[in-house]
Amino acid sequence: MDEKDMMRRKIAMQDFVLWELGLFLDAQPDNKTAASMFTMNKEKLAKLMTEYESKYGPLDQRHITPDNRWAWVADPWPWDYSETGGV
């Protein structure tokens, strides 16, 4: 697994934590502990996404820049098999 794939996995893990907190907060919106964890993890994810996207291109089409516009269209797409990848 190369650095790019490691970073994608980190993003997937961080996003999962945030998503799980989000679902919990849907049912328990008053829970202050979960709410503060949500905020903290949201910042962590944003940082990882910015770092990844500045190196390897956008994960969201709205994050394209004039320099990496093609990277949105380029392979691999998430379902493509790759020896190293998988996220």
Added chain:
Amino acid sequence: MWTYNKRLQYPVKIARPNAALAKAVITQYGGADGELGASLRYLSQRYVMPYEELKAILTDIGTEELAHLEMVGTIVHQLTRNLSMEEIKNQGFSDYFVDHTIGIYPQGASGMPYSASTMASKGDVITDLMEDMAAEQKARTTYDNILRLADDPDVKDPIRFLRAREIVHFQRFGEALRITTDKLNSKNFYAVNPAFERK
């Protein structure tokens, strides 16, 4: 509205194609208890939900099911890549192949195309939440059965993730049901349907 992230919710990387297993896994793409039906069920039920938490839970779980649909499609796609005609014939894939080649089509393991008749949107809060809890358990059982059929760790790993999500969703729907009954008359939860009779 929705936006797309160009990544999977959980990694899928299947080194060894296996057409026979693909025919079982596809049931979670378009079968009776699959991810497509799950997403449509929750995203359709939410419109008449009278409580804010329920609108949020159905929207967000319905959204996560779309990410699961993409994972299941990816598993089937990777299980059917680079198949030779011999493998297609020997692994019992000829009937799928003749209709779809190796395209991904929403169907059950038996070949039945996706049908909305496998889900309900009844417009009654308790009825719909009970349907949702049952749906999560039916999907969990299906993933258990896929784990019984699969011996490839590359397939079992993402399937185990998907199975665990069914249990978490069941928990959230249980909380949604408790939120609902807390607001109703405990002597007769069925006296009114708060998705229809507003007080």
